[in-house]
Amino acid sequence: MHLSEAILAxxxxxxxxxxxxxxxAAGGVAVGLRRLQPADMPRTAILSSxxxxxxxxxxxxxxxxxxxxxxxxxxxxxxxxxMPAVLVGLxxxxxxxxxxxxxxxxxxxxxxxxPSVVCYYLFRRSxxxxxxxxxxxxxxxxxxxxxxxxxxxxxGALLAAGKPFHHVAQLVLPVQLPAACIDAVVTGAAVAFxxxxxxxxxxxxx
Amino acid sequence: xxxxxxLSNGLTPEGSWVHGVDPRARVLAAVGAAVVFACLQQTAxxxxxxxGMVVLGLSARIRPGAVLVRLLPFNILAAILAILLPLSxxxxxxxxxxxxxxxxxxxxxxxxxxxxxxxxxxxxxxxVGTMELAALGHALDHLGVPTKLAQLLLFTxxxxxxxxxxxxxxxxxxxxRGFQPRLNGHTLRTYGALxxxxxxxxxxxSERVLAAMQCRGxxxxxxxxxxxxxxxxxxxxxxxxxxxxxxxxxWELWG
Numbered sequence: 001m002h003l004s005e006a007i008l009a010x011x012x013x014x015x016x017x018x019x020x021x022x023x024x025a026a027g028g029v030a031v032g033l034r035r036l037q038p039a040d041m042p043r044t045a046i047l048s049s050x051x052x053x054x055x056x057x058x059x060x061x062x063x064x065x066x067x068x069x070x071x072x073x074x075x076x077x078x079x080x081x082x083m084p085a086v087l088v089g090l091x092x093x094x095x096x097x098x099x100x101x102x103x104x105x106x107x108x109x110x111x112x113x114x115p116s117v118v119c120y121y122l123f124r125r126s127x128x129x130x131x132x133x134x135x136x137x138x139x140x141x142x143x144x145x146x147x148x149x150x151x152x153x154x155x156g157a158l159l160a161a162g163k164p165f166h167h168v169a170q171l172v173l174p175v176q177l178p179a180a181c182i183d184a185v186v187t188g189a190a191v192a193f194x195x196x197x198x199x200x201x202x203x204x205x206x
Numbered sequence: 207x208x209x210x211x212x213l214s215n216g217l218t219p220e221g222s223w224v225h226g227v228d229p230r231a232r233v234l235a236a237v238g239a240a241v242v243f244a245c246l247q248q249t250a251x252x253x254x255x256x257x258g259m260v261v262l263g264l265s266a267r268i269r270p271g272a273v274l275v276r277l278l279p280f281n282i283l284a285a286i287l288a289i290l291l292p293l294s295x296x297x298x299x300x301x302x303x304x305x306x307x308x309x310x311x312x313x314x315x316x317x318x319x320x321x322x323x324x325x326x327x328x329x330x331x332x333x334v335g336t337m338e339l340a341a342l343g344h345a346l347d348h349l350g351v352p353t354k355l356a357q358l359l360l361f362t363x364x365x366x367x368x369x370x371x372x373x374x375x376x377x378x379x380x381x382x383r384g385f386q387p388r389l390n391g392h393t394l395r396t397y398g399a400l401x402x403x404x405x406x407x408x409x410x411x412s413e414r415v416l417a418a419m420q421c422r423g424x425x426x427x428x429x430x431x432x433x434x435x436x437x438x439x440x441x442x443x444x445x446x447x448x449x450x451x452x453x454x455x456x457w458e459l460w461g
Contacts (some may be wrong), residue, residue, distance in 0.1 A: 004280060006323030007287065009244035010315055018244075033354045038426030041354070042419065043412040045361030046369070049409035052362070053369045054401045061389055070401065077405065092366075095334050095342065098276035100328050157456050163313055167294045168287065182394060189398020190405070191219045198406050 002093070002100035003107050003154055005166070014161030021107030021157070025087065028113060032083035040081070047077060052073025052092065059182050066179050073139070073187045075116030076124050077201055080114035083109065105155055115149035127191050128202035139191025140184040148173070150197035164188040216386040217272050220335045224266045227344035228440040232333040235447045239329040243322055249314070251458040252321040258450060266332055273331055280327055282384045284320040291316045305402065339363040348434065357428055365411070371405050376400055 012118035036044060051074050058065040074082045087109045093099040100108050119142040133198035151172050158169035194201050213313060218224060224232070243255050263273065292300065292312030301308045334342060346354035380396070387393050416424075 004283060004319075004323050005240065005244055006280075006319045006326060007283075009322065010319050015244070029355065030352075033352055036354060036358075038424070039416060039420075041357055042361060042415040042427070043409065044363045045358050046408045046412040046415065047405065048358070048362045049365040049369045051406050052366060053373045054404055056373075057397055057400070059387065059389060059393070059397070068397070068401070073401070084355055085362075087355070088362050091359065092339070092363070094330065095337075095339075096276075097279070098331060098335075099279055101323070101326055102330055103244055103326075142401060162313060164291050164294045167290045171290070182238045183432055185391065185394040186398045186401060190401040191398075193399050193402035194405065197402065198409065201405065201409060 002090075003104050003157055005101040005103035005185065008104060008107065008157065008161050011162040011164070014165075017157050017160050018103055018107055021104070021110050025083070025106040025109035025113070028080075028083040028110065028117070029087050032080040033083075034078050036084070044078060044081045044085060045088075045095070048088055053088050055089075056098050061178050061182070066182055068186055069112075069147050069150070069179060069183050070143070070187065071112050071116045071118040071150060072123075072144070072183065073098070073190055075119035075146065076139070076142055076191065079120045079124070080117055082120070083113040085097035086113035086116065111150050111153040111157065114153065115146045117131060119146050124202065128195070130197065131194070132192075135195045136192045137190045140188030142179045142191070143187025144184035146187075147176055147183045151176035151180070166173070217234065217331060218266055218268050222266045222268075222336070224332065226439060227443050228310060228436055229337050229341045230348055230434060230435050231436075231440045231444055232337060233342070235347050235444070236330050236333040238447070238451060239333075240326045242454060243325050243329070244382040246322065246454065246458050247318070248458050248461055249318060249321070250461055251454055252318060252325065254457055255454055256321050256325040256328070260326050260455075263328060263332045266336070268336070273328070276331055276335070277324060277327055280323050281320070282430055284316065287319060291319075332383065344434070348427075351430075360428070365408070368411070369404065369408055373404060376403060388422060 005018060008018045015041055034098075051070055055068050055070055057068045059068075071082070071086070074085065078085055087105065090105050090108050090112070094101055094105060122145065123138040123142040126134050127142065129135075155169040155172040158165040158172065239255075239259075243252070246252050248253060292310075293306060295309050295312035295315065297309040297311040299307050300310050300313060333342035337345075340363060343356050343360035343363065346359065347353060377400075380400070385396060
C-alpha cells in the first residue's frame with residue numbers, strides 16, 4: 001500500500017496531494033519527535049526495527065503472499081512516536097527495496113502513520129485496561145482499523161489526484177480487506193500475549 | 207519466508223565512483239532529480255531522464271540483477287495501471303472489449319508514470335541505495351533534518367540486523383517444533399505470539415542499550431567522530447548533476 005510519487009505527480013492535483021502530504025507528515029512527525037525524551041530514543045528505535053522485521057512476516061492467501069502491516073499495534077505501543085517511526089521505516093523501504101519513493105514519503109507517512117495515532121487514542125485504554133477479555137478485541141479492532149483506515153486514506157489521495165485514478169482508488173479498499181482481517185487476528189493475539197507477559201509495553205509510553 | 211539480507215545490499219561492487227562522492231551531495235542530487243523528474247510532462251524529456259539514469263547506473267557499475275529486483279514492485283504496479291487507467295479516461299479508443307473501452311490518453315498517462323517512476327527510483331537506488339545506511343543517517347543530520355529523526359534512523363538501522371537475526375532464531379525454533387504456516391486461526395495466533403516475543407526481546411534490549419548509554423553519559427546528543435569533507439570532486443559531481451537537470455528542464459520547456 002505504498003503510493004508512488006510517479007502516480008501522484010502525473011496530475012496537477014496529484015502534485016498538490018504530494019505537497020500536502022509532506023506538510024501534514026512534517027506536522028505529525030514534529031509532534032511525535034517533541035514527545036520523545038532522549039531516554040525514549042533507544043526504545044522507540046529498537047521497537048521500530050522490530051516492527052520493520054515483523055512486517056516481513058507473510059501469510060499465504062490463495063497463493064498470494066500478504067504481509068503484516070501492524071500499524072495498529074505500532075500505534076498502541078508507541079502513540080505519537082509512531083509517526084517518526086513510520087517515516088523512518090518508509091525511508092528505509094524506499095532506499096532498500098524501492099517501495100514508495102522519495103517524494104511520496106510524506107503522503108505515505110500520513111497514510112500509514114495517522115491510523116496508528118487514531119488507534120492509539122481509540123484502543124490503547126481498552127487494550128491495557130482491566131478486562132482481559134477486552135484486550136483481544138481492542139487489539140483486533142486496532143489491527144483492522146489500522147489497515148483499513150490506511151487504505152481509505154490511500155484511496156482518498158488517489159481520488160483527489162484526478163479522474164484517471166478513480167478505478168484504481170475503488171480497488172484499494174477491497175484489495176486490502178484480507179490484509180486487514182489477518183492483521184486484526186495477529187494484532188489481537190499479540191496484544192493478548194503482551195498484556196499477559198509484559199503489560200508495561202502499553203503503559204510506559206506517552 | 208526469510209527476510210532478505212538488508213544491510214549488505216550489494217548494489218555496486220567496491221571501488222565504484224559513487225562511493226567516492228560525498229553522501230550529502232548524493233542525497234541532495236537524488237532529491238533534486240526526483241523533484242525535476244516528477245514535474246516533467248513531455249514523453250521525450252522523460253525518456254531522456256530515464257536514459258540518463260541508466261547511463262549513470264552503468265557507469266557506476268551497478269549490478270543489473272539487484273536493481274531489477276528493486277524496480278519490480280513498482281513495475282507490477284505500473285502494469286496494473288496500464289490496464290486500469292485507460293478505462294477511466296475518455297478519448298480515442300485503442301481497444302474495446304464488451305463494455306470496456308481502453309483509450310489512448312490513459313495509455314499515454316500510464317506510460318508516463320512508468321517512465322517517471324523508473325527514472326526516479328533508479329536515481330534513488332544508484333545514489334542513495336549504494337550508501338551505507340549509517341552514512342545516510344549522518345548525511346541527513348548534516349543536511350538539517352531534525353537531530354532526533356536522524357538519531358532514530360541511525361538507531362533503527364543499527365538494530366535491524368540484530369532483530370532480523372532474532373527473528374530468524376524464532377522462526378527456526380518454530381520450525382523445529384513442527385510449525386507449518388497455513389491460513390487458519392492457529393497460524394495467525396502463533397504469528398501474534400511471534401510478533402509479541404519479538405517486541406519483548408526488542409524492549410528488553412532497548413533497556414540494556416539505554417542503561418549502557420547512560421553509563422557513558424548520554425544526554426541526547428550523538429557525537430560524530432567522522433565528519434564529511436566536501437572535496438572538489440563533489441563540486442564537479444554537483445555541477446554535472448545540475449547541468450543535466452537544467453538540460454532536462456530546457457528539453458521539457460522548449461523541446
